[in-house]
Amino acid sequence: xxxxxxRSEFQKILTVRMWWVLLIVLVGYVAFTSxxxxxxxxxxxxQLASSGGNAPDITxxxxxxxxxxxxxxxxYVFPVLFGTLATTSEFRHQTLTPTxxxxxxxxxxxxxxxxxxxxxxxxxxxxxxxxSVGLGASILSATGxxxxxxxxxxxxLLARVVLAMAIWAIIGVGLGAxxxxxxxxxxxxxxxxxxxEPILRLMTSLADWAAGIGQYLPGAASDALxxxxxFTSMTAAASGAQSLEWWQGGLVLFGMAIVAAxxxxxxxxxxxxx
Amino acid sequence: MSTSTTIDVRGLSKSFGxxxxxxxxxxxxxxxxxxxxxxxxxxxxxxTLRMLLGLVRPSGGSATxxxxxxxxxxxxxxxxxxxxxASSFHPGRSARHHLSVYGTAAGIAKNxxxxxxxxxxxxxxADRRVGGYSLGMRQRLGLAFALLGDxxxxxLDEPVNGLDPEGIKWIRSFLRQLAGEGRTVLVSSHxxxxxxQSVDQVVIISRGxxxxxxxxxxxxxxxxxxxxxxxxxxxxxxxxxxGADVLALEDGLAVTGSSAADVGAMALTAGIPLSRLTPEHxxxxxxxxxxxxxxxxx
Numbered sequence: 014x015x016x017x018x019x020r021s022e023f024q025k026i027l028t029v030r031m032w033w034v035l036l037i038v039l040v041g042y043v044a045f046t047s048x049x050x051x052x053x054x055x056x057x058x059x060q061l062a063s064s065g066g067n068a069p070d071i072t073x074x075x076x077x078x079x080x081x082x083x084x085x086x087x088x089y090v091f092p093v094l095f096g097t098l099a100t101t102s103e104f105r106h107q108t109l110t111p112t113x114x115x116x117x118x119x120x121x122x123x124x125x126x127x128x129x130x131x132x133x134x135x136x137x138x139x140x141x142x143x144x145s146v147g148l149g150a151s152i153l154s155a156t157g158x159x160x161x162x163x164x165x166x167x168x169x170l171l172a173r174v175v176l177a178m179a180i181w182a183i184i185g186v187g188l189g190a191x192x193x194x195x196x197x198x199x200x201x202x203x204x205x206x207x208x209x210e211p212i213l214r215l216m217t218s219l220a221d222w223a224a225g226i227g228q229y230l231p232g233a234a235s236d237a238l239x240x241x242x243x244f245t246s247m248t249a250a251a252s253g254a255q256s257l258e259w260w261q262g263g264l265v266l267f268g269m270a271i272v273a274a275x276x277x278x279x280x281x282x283x284x285x286x287x
Numbered sequence: 288m289s290t291s292t293t294i295d296v297r298g299l300s301k302s303f304g305x306x307x308x309x310x311x312x313x314x315x316x317x318x319x320x321x322x323x324x325x326x327x328x329x330x331x332x333x334x335t336l337r338m339l340l341g342l343v344r345p346s347g348g349s350a351t352x353x354x355x356x357x358x359x360x361x362x363x364x365x366x367x368x369x370x371x372x373a374s375s376f377h378p379g380r381s382a383r384h385h386l387s388v389y390g391t392a393a394g395i396a397k398n399x400x401x402x403x404x405x406x407x408x409x410x411x412x413a414d415r416r417v418g419g420y421s422l423g424m425r426q427r428l429g430l431a432f433a434l435l436g437d438x439x440x441x442x443l444d445e446p447v448n449g450l451d452p453e454g455i456k457w458i459r460s461f462l463r464q465l466a467g468e469g470r471t472v473l474v475s476s477h478x479x480x481x482x483x484q485s486v487d488q489v490v491i492i493s494r495g496x497x498x499x500x501x502x503x504x505x506x507x508x509x510x511x512x513x514x515x516x517x518x519x520x521x522x523x524x525x526x527x528x529x530g531a532d533v534l535a536l537e538d539g540l541a542v543t544g545s546s547a548a549d550v551g552a553m554a555l556t557a558g559i560p561l562s563r564l565t566p567e568h569x570x571x572x573x574x575x576x577x578x579x580x581x582x583x584x585x
Contacts, residue, residue, distance in 0.1 A: 020392075021388055024387060024391055025388050029380050107375040112389070113341070114340060114364065114369060115363070115389040115393040285337070285344060287334070287343060
């Protein structure tokens with residue numbers, strides 16, 4: 014019965030256009046950003062460093078992980094939006110009615126949605142990596158830098174990017190169930206991820222006592238899980254930002270996903286469908 | 288088709304905060320006939336149907352299909368089919384995909400999708416996105432969803448709404464056919480005239496309470512005689528003293544329980560000239576409005 018529910022959720026996603034529209038934007042955005050970074054640091058980094066300017070202090074060995082992890086450090090908002098939209102559209106188009114008629118056990122439906130979106134989040138992660146590694150590594154090798162693709166640490170990092178993207182999609186489903194209004198949910202996701210959290214991470218990194226809190230912010234936990242991020246390398250050099258171990262970051266992020274989904278189930282998901 | 292079961296509603300109640308939407312509602316819907324579920328807008332019809340299907344949690348009482356609540360049914364969509372009033376479609380999904388998404392979740396054979404689309408006359412539009420459908424086509428798609436599992440019980444909320452005259456004619460004969468196959472069919476409407484040609488039994492609710500449960504024929508108010516005279520007061524007292532049941536209207540008198548010939552004879556005996564003597568068939572609609580309207584029971 015659970016498998017049927019999962020197959021139904023897969024069909025729901027694949028029979029409307031949203032999944033590939035978001036995917037194209039994600040791949041384009043990640044390709045552009047990682048290409049730009051690889052070009053700037055790979056092509057100009059040497060000149061900037063030798064001229065003694067204020068270029069960020071990024072060593073040659075740190076460069077490939079930073080560029081590859083653009084897939085999640087910048088791209089993570091896409092699986093969140095995907096999960097949120099997939100859930101809120103059920104409220105918006107009143108499709109919870111036929112959904113709960115076909116499968117009256119609502120917990121089963123939510124579980125199937127979480128599993129399905131986790132799979133799509135992972136697929137988004139792979140697609141984003143194709144963009145960031147594909148373009149990033151080409152530019153790095155063209156400018157005479159190491160691509161680090163022979164290093165098993167690099168591949169472990171790529172795997173953790175995929176895991177992070179899957180968890181972000183689950184967080185999206187939970188948020189969608191918590192905030193059934195589609196417009197409100199999108200505004201909150203974008204405002205938090207693109208504006209509020211970067212500011213909070215920067216501010217918490219300025220004081221020691223706050224840095225301990227800042228590392229538990231979802232974006233910071235995600236970057237800790239992946240193990241590298243343009244954001245942490247830009248601020249860590251200049252400030253005292255702390256970071257969790259990768260597995261701690263993963264647990265924090267997954268915990269947030271489970272709490273959001275659980276609260277969503279207890280609030281809107283169990284409500285009367287009128 | 289799966290076995291038809293009765294729909295049993297027992298003491299069903301629902302309150303939304305302070306508002307009592309449905310109060311202690313009890314009735315039974317039998318297989319093999321079309322039962323109309325009637326009441327004015329806001330009477331609690333949709334809330335009752337949604338409680339029946341487990342979408343709204345009752346404050347009290349129960350609603351079961353052959354003794355089992357909807358969520359306890361082993362194969363819900365194959366036991367009860369429903370078309371609910373709200374258009375619950377993703378506008379970007381085609382009709383075929385819409386049905387297939389829910390058919391998959393309910394474990395219904397894939398070939399049923401094309402069968403029911405053909406049955407409701409949407410075969411040629413199956414791959415068109417539902418966002419471009421007319422209201423009538425959406426109603427047909429809702430009906431296709433109801434038929435998807437070939438269920439023995441059908442619950443249809445305002446299925447006539449938005450259909451053109453041809454569609455209305457089609458659905459009337461379709462409902463008859465479904466009941467003729469032995470299915471249990473419950474059809475809601477806020478207008479008796481919409482369904483009176485296709486239903487045998489009626490359940491009427493008003494302000495969330497049951498006001499009538501029985502055959503359609505027994506609801507008919509019968510015939511009354513409209514009568515008037517230049518001496519209306521004299522006529523009224525003459526008819527009353529002759530034992531007639533008289534109601535004073537603005538433009539004359541209405542007599543129930545007597546034939547036109549009787550009323551004419553009473554006037555002749557009293558020597559009162561008549562200016563009007565007309566039999567009037569009050570009909571179902573009037574009886575319905577008397578039950579649910581301002582003059583009805585509270």
